[in-house]
Amino acid sequence: MATTDDPTRTTFLQEVRSAVSARAALLVIGVLGLMVAFITSYAGAFHSPKPTDVALGVVAPEQARGQLVTKLDGLPGSPLDPRAVPSRAAALQQLRDRKIDAVLVVDPRSTTDRLLVASGGGAALSQATEAVVGAALKAEGRTVRTEDVRPAADGDSRSLSSFYLVVGWCVGGYLCAAILAISAGARPANTHRAVIRLGALAVYSIVAGLAGAVVIGPVLNALPGSLFGLWGLGALVVFAVGATTLAFQTLLGVIGIGLAILVIVVFGNPSAGGAYPYPLLPPFWRAIGPALPPGAGTWASRSIAYFGGNGMTSALWILGAWAVGGVLLSVVLAALRDRDRRNNSLAPVAPRT
Template sequence: MVAVVLGVLLLQLGFITSYVAAFHQPTPRDIPIGVIADAGLPAGVDQQVTDKLNAIDGRPLQARVLANTYEARNLIADREIMGAYLISPTGTDTLITASGAGTSAATALEAIFTKADAAQHRTFVVRDEVPVSVHDNRGLSGFYLAIGWVVGGYLLAASIGLMIGAPRTLREAGVHTAIMAGYAAASGFLGALITTHLLGTFTGHLLPLSLLGFGVVFATGIFTMGLRAAVGILAVPLAILIFVVLGNPSAGGAFGSNVLPTFWATIGRWITPGAGTEGVRSIVYFHGTGVLQPVATLTLYAVVGLALVLGFTARAARPTRPVAPQVPATATATATATA
């Protein structure tokens, strides 16, 4: 009982520490943008502005010179930059953002250029090149959809582990895996159906979101099942540590990777909540551009989880070789003397 209480306390403190540390002071860092000089400006103005932006304390921006707005739109669509700044000879510039890639980065860009332009006695207007849906407040719907899929995956795996236990034979392992795959297909489709048709948040993306949902649920669930086969009941707190304590705050929901502290920004894309969140954004707002990295993350979890399930099940099911009884030395000596 003492061990259980201490374990829960550690998870609780880890939850508090992880969330507060990730969200207490979001700071823009290396947000990639392009700088464009409009016609009628002297040559080299764009490079001068780029150098000034890159020299801002804390390096919130990673600016580079672009030829025109056409190039900027293409790079935004390809997810190579998150915005662009068009310098105008009139003194009223244009800040091009892409809130579909993350509202926190778009908001940070507005704050940075508000301060920078005030120092130069200039003004700017904002043009959102990839706006979030009117039903996707602050772009958080994809995050909550991904979290719902993740929770379903590890809850089913934990429930199977607690009520049935780890599989004892490869046949049972196959049954458990099939149950998880069927559940992942159903929950992935239903989650996508709710957001695309029932709520109208992501209209027109039912099939790709269903496939993504299957990947998120199955990867999370089979990895948790693999932990159950490997370490037993400790799999439940380990799954909570990975997917909730570390995965949720680093997923890029409320704050994207360009405003999160380095640790959370680094691990977010390699945990299933972050993979799911980024996958939804890629599908809904960028026609699938950038979805390969989330797919790679989900594939990694699924492969490792399957390997753990099958490997530890095969090890547990391996028959033990009977040990031949040993004849005491005194009995051998007596038998020899009798003979």
């Protein structure tokens, strides 16, 4: 029977302590937490997509418009958020401006109505809307014919290219910041070094934005739209993510890299509206997605590719806020550390007794 004084066991425990420091053990526990959060976030967002409050414009004769909107609004589970629109032209403009997700045009002279969708903004959303509206009209003895007024490009299967492009830019942003930290310490030694890191990140962001836009456009022909528009967006996405990562590292050291992965990858990617646009996501992910860089970038890239740049102002403001916030936090924290270091170096040393 072994005892607690068994030399073999003591030696093994000593070897474990020598091989795995307390700091390393804490980091491993942190990685385990990130893994669990990753699984929870992705599975939670994608395991059971269903439409909720899909913005639907309804164009119908005035005498029937209000009753139809009320019926569609009262469907079980609230899959639609219908609103009356005076004309087809006005509804199409709202669809192009990304204020609504689809348009139902009722034909009073026929039993067949028309559903206008824009699969460039998300194929899964268009298909889900078609299914819900079709079932609702079938119950009224009517049928629906779908017309895709902003279809996804031939090289953009299920309109996912914009999402993958933004994910790539985000990965480039936080990896660049991580490498800058690894090369000379996670926390910059002084304000000048923080500014130099941000400057290096800015140059990298411009190159990375152009590289992504060229690959997704001219090389693969996977996404239409302005090359220069996507280039500018890419530079902003990369810089916003990189600056945020640098700020987290300045605040927390190497743990800041894990925090960046938590925000950008674990929470940001599944809530970005890529595979499933916002109306198909559960409430938590639908709420946080537009406020995080992957979501703002995906929305803006689809706007550039399929909607002439319409409806992307708020997304650009969000990305700009992450970029400016990251810069300010990095510089301010570095300045505070620099000041504390100078004060400590000037503090008088107590004489030895």
